[in-house]
Amino acid sequence: MHSTLVRAQNVFGFLTTVAFFVAGLVALSSLLYPADVNVDVIGTNNVKIAKGRAHQYYTSKVQEYAVLYFDLEADLSSLFNWNTKQVFAYVSATYPGSKYTDNEIVIWDTILPSRSASKLILKNERAKYSINDITGKFAGRDNVTLSFHWNVQPHVGRLTWGAVGLTKGVKFPGVERPGGKKEAAK
Amino acid sequence: MDQIQSIIDGFIDFEGQRLAETLTTAILVLAGVLAFIVGYVLSDLKYTVYIGLSGTVIAFLVVVPPWGIYKRNPLTYLPASGVQVQMVDGDADGGKEKEGKKVK
Numbered sequence: 001m002h003s004t005l006v007r008a009q010n011v012f013g014f015l016t017t018v019a020f021f022v023a024g025l026v027a028l029s030s031l032l033y034p035a036d037v038n039v040d041v042i043g044t045n046n047v048k049i050a051k052g053r054a055h056q057y058y059t060s061k062v063q064e065y066a067v068l069y070f071d072l073e074a075d076l077s078s079l080f081n082w083n084t085k086q087v088f089a090y091v092s093a094t095y096p097g098s099k100y101t102d103n104e105i106v107i108w109d110t111i112l113p114s115r116s117a118s119k120l121i122l123k124n125e126r127a128k129y130s131i132n133d134i135t136g137k138f139a140g141r142d143n144v145t146l147s148f149h150w151n152v153q154p155h156v157g158r159l160t161w162g163a164v165g166l167t168k169g170v171k172f173p174g175v176e177r178p179g180g181k182k183e184a185a186k
Numbered sequence: 187m188d189q190i191q192s193i194i195d196g197f198i199d200f201e202g203q204r205l206a207e208t209l210t211t212a213i214l215v216l217a218g219v220l221a222f223i224v225g226y227v228l229s230d231l232k233y234t235v236y237i238g239l240s241g242t243v244i245a246f247l248v249v250v251p252p253w254g255i256y257k258r259n260p261l262t263y264l265p266a267s268g269v270q271v272q273m274v275d276g277d278a279d280g281g282k283e284k285e286g287k288k289v290k
Contacts, residue, residue: 001203001210004196007250011210015242018218022238025222026231082229155231 026083027157033081039148039165041073042091046124049139049175054132063136066172068093068107070146072122074165079152080115087112088151089120093131095144095172105131107146144170202256206249213248217241 001007046069053062072091079087090109097103107127112118132138148165198206217238225234 001206001249002197004194004250004252007196007206007210008246010207011214011242011245011249014210014214015245018214019238022218022222022234026225026234029226082225082231 023156026155030081030083030154030157030160033078035150035152035160035162036078037150037162037164038075039073040075041071042146042148042165043167044068044070044146044170046070047170047172049173051175061136063132064139064175066127066131066138068127068131069124070108070122070127071124072120072148074120074148075118076112076120076150077115077118079150080118083154083156085153085155086114087118088153090149090151091146092149093144093146093170095138095141097133097135097138097141100134103133105129107131138172139175141172143168144172146170196250196252198252198256199259199261201259202252206256210245210249213241213245217244 001010048067050065050067051062052065053060070091074089076087076089088109088111090106092104092106094102094104107129108125109128110120112120146165146167147163149161149163151162152160154160218241221234221237221241224237225231
């Protein structure tokens, strides 16, 4: 510590040590806030299957799309503490299949930037993303499950994920025909 | 020119070095602890960052310049005798540089 340069280096060196430990404590403090997410309502009673041409560069085949509207009421305020930067929340639909047995589609998502935006109340909200199956057909599938997922992004520390609110047994209806008749899937 | 050099070097005495070391540790640790507590209590990481940074600025201002309190115990050397002095073995570690200066 005899000269200016050495003192400056010493202060800066010890600063990095202190900063590292404070950041570590901040990351650990996230454990003091257990996630307690309430999903009061999640479900859909408005699903239609429509045929359409994919707006994708790799295929232009006609396939089935689900036009889905859903209800969601969730309170994520417990996820917001001093170390929360933002929360990413999304709704996914999971359904079984014969050739591909596990299918999951994210149908809607949002970024919650602050505690004041942490209550989600959605009524008859239209799915944000197009819902189609890898085989191109999924009319009449049973046991579609809607689930609500969240992902906390902290300022310091690790990302945490969680899922709650599963609705079992939503059924995708048959294909809607221009005439109004429905045709069940094979 | 020598004056500029001495300002840039900012040499301080041994007691001053001990004090500077203690102050660095104390100020930075205190700032870190205070930053964590205030941020936690007020539930905003912004305070943690700003208190931590202010502590760092204070530590730099207090420790880096060669303030008077770091120069209160100057070493007094024996007057130069003008005689060529032979370096004694066993005194080669800490005092070597200063011994060398003393000898003309």
